[in-house]
Amino acid sequence: MNLTLNIWRQSDPESPGNFDVFNVSDVSPDMSFLEMLDVLNEGLIVHDEEPVAFDYDCREGICGACSLVINGSPHGPQKATTTCQLYMREFSDGEEVWIEPWRVGAFPVVRDLVVDRSAYDRILQAGGFVSVRTGAAPDGNTIPVPKDVADRAFTSATCIGCGACAAACPSASASLFVAAKISHLGLLPQGQTERNSRVRMMLAQMDKEGFGHCSNHAECQSACPKEIDIGRIARMNRDLGRSFIRRT
Amino acid sequence: MSKSTVITRDTALPSAWRYSVMRKVFMAISGMVLVAFLFGHWAGNTVLLDGELAFNEYLVWLQRHPILHYGVWIVIAMALLVHLAVGPSHWLKNRRARPERYYKRKYRATTWAARTMMVSGLTLLLFICVHVAQVRGWLVFGASDSVFRNLQTGFTRWPVTTLYVLGQVALAFHLYHGVWSLFQTLGAHHPRYNQWRRPFAVVVGLGIAFLNIALVLLNIDAVRAVLR
Ligand code: HEM
Ligand code: FES
Numbered sequence: 001m002n003l004t005l006n007i008w009r010q011s012d013p014e015s016p017g018n019f020d021v022f023n024v025s026d027v028s029p030d031m032s033f034l035e036m037l038d039v040l041n042e043g044l045i046v047h048d049e050e051p052v053a054f055d056y057d058c059r060e061g062i063c064g065a066c067s068l069v070i071n072g073s074p075h076g077p078q079k080a081t082t083t084c085q086l087y088m089r090e091f092s093d094g095e096e097v098w099i100e101p102w103r104v105g106a107f108p109v110v111r112d113l114v115v116d117r118s119a120y121d122r123i124l125q126a127g128g129f130v131s132v133r134t135g136a137a138p139d140g141n142t143i144p145v146p147k148d149v150a151d152r153a154f155t156s157a158t159c160i161g162c163g164a165c166a167a168a169c170p171s172a173s174a175s176l177f178v179a180a181k182i183s184h185l186g187l188l189p190q191g192q193t194e195r196n197s198r199v200r201m202m203l204a205q206m207d208k209e210g211f212g213h214c215s216n217h218a219e220c221q222s223a224c225p226k227e228i229d230i231g232r233i234a235r236m237n238r239d240l241g242r243s244f245i246r247r248t
Numbered sequence: 249m250s251k252s253t254v255i256t257r258d259t260a261l262p263s264a265w266r267y268s269v270m271r272k273v274f275m276a277i278s279g280m281v282l283v284a285f286l287f288g289h290w291a292g293n294t295v296l297l298d299g300e301l302a303f304n305e306y307l308v309w310l311q312r313h314p315i316l317h318y319g320v321w322i323v324i325a326m327a328l329l330v331h332l333a334v335g336p337s338h339w340l341k342n343r344r345a346r347p348e349r350y351y352k353r354k355y356r357a358t359t360w361a362a363r364t365m366m367v368s369g370l371t372l373l374l375f376i377c378v379h380v381a382q383v384r385g386w387l388v389f390g391a392s393d394s395v396f397r398n399l400q401t402g403f404t405r406w407p408v409t410t411l412y413v414l415g416q417v418a419l420a421f422h423l424y425h426g427v428w429s430l431f432q433t434l435g436a437h438h439p440r441y442n443q444w445r446r447p448f449a450v451v452v453g454l455g456i457a458f459l460n461i462a463l464v465l466l467n468i469d470a471v472r473a474v475l476r
Pocket of ligand 2: 063066083
């Protein structure tokens with residue numbers, strides 16, 4: 001199939017960007033979106049032109065490196081899918097495709113479609129960890145964790161930190177990411193000791209990074225490739241309120 | 249690129265206001281207070297239907313209960329102040345949090361009402377100002393000491409009536425998102441009850457708007473004559 005691509009080009013964080021138009025032909029429906037871009041880049045390199053910069057690592061939907069806002073949706077039109085797991089069969093022959101970077105002030109554009117997501121790393125560094133020694137792995141069931149709680153902690157832990165939530169949020173808020181990390185640790189016994197300081201410090205860091213404030217648009221959960229839901233955000237709000245009332 | 253530093257100490261215990269999430273919680277609480285007031289306000293004002301004498305008696309009764317009279321004033325003023333301290337500033341910061349807008353944008357979940365909270369909020373603010381001015385007699389020529397008559401003369405002027413209706417429409421939209429949203433903000437998110445939040449918000453929002461408009465209509469003699 002043939003496609004017209006409008007791709008955001010920006011040479012560095014300070015310069016203004018613009019869309020470049022590319023026509024790609026003979027795209028196989030079985031290519032992934034990133035493979036399609038690889039083919040485009042090979043063509044550009046052969047013609048001594050500057051290839052399009054974009055992020056990726058695992059290409060199997062587990063690392064969170066790939067990004068891209070495709071036709072106005074972070075990670076493209078398919079639900080619960082990272083860009084690297086999006087296949088060209090989701091597009092139709094002759095379609096015009098718009099590709100933009102995550103547009104979040106706290107994620108400055110490095111080049112073209114690559115953004116700097118270290119703001120998320122700093123939020124994790126502020127409190128997204130358990131620093132108490134928990135010893136070697138305990139025998140199964142020595143510390144009982146109810147199944148539904150374990151499940152919720154696990155679904156929260158599936159967050160790959162890709163940034164699609166902030167990219168999708170009309171307010172450019174990082175709430176879903178922060179909330180997923182807080183639920184992931186705060187629901188389990190090891191996470192209790194630092195429960196109060198964790199929620200406060202991660203949220204303080206989130207505000208400091210210049211993200212917007214959650215306005216409950218719920219766009220994040222529709223964009224999340226892991227389908228983490230906004231119930232996590234409600235829980236984070238409860239956790240923060242609780243931290244002002246209870247010691248632990 | 250200026251790199252931000254990582255917060256390493258949890259020093260913020262005493263000041264909940266420093267957290268955007270807590271400010272939003274305060275806004276949700278103030279919104280709830282305002283909604284509760286609107287229902288009480290409407291219920292009290294049904295006395296309007298009994299005519300000027302009965303309404304004046306109601307006002308005298310209110311004044312004889314200063315706790316009720318001034319208590320409500322203070323609570324409402326505080327709620328509005330909190331609401332205004334958070335809503336517009338968060339809105340501004342949210343705009344700045346995305347300096348370059350998307351050229352193509354596809355929404356999958358949000359609503360029109362949610363994206364226009366600032367517009368409906370500002371309409372409400374304008375409405376509230378004009379409404380107070382109308383009741384107090386600051387607005388219309390030939391204003392009297394009688395709240396009842398000030399209301400009636402006000403509604404003979406089309407800009408006042410139009411703004412009244414606009415205010416109610418804005419209220420319905422504001423609460424379509426607001427009432428749904430405040431549960432989420434306050435952490436009340438539960439798979440069993442989530443499905444009721446939207447219908448509840450619609451009923452509350454449209455409910456107040458409808459009740460208010462109905463009350464004003466019923467006060468117009470011509471409308472009453474038709475109904476009779
Ligand atoms: C009678 C008057 C009002 C009532 C009953 C009311 C009620 C509410 C409620 C219940 C919320 C939801 C809070 C939440 O999601 O946690 C809300 C949000 C909001 N209100 Fe109001 N409000 C009123 C007046 C105003 C005014 C005068 C303004 C602005 C000038 C305003 C601006 C906003 C904004 C911008 C939001 C959304 C903020 C966000 O989602 O981040 N409101 N309001
Ligand atoms: S490249 Fe790893 S998730 Fe897409």
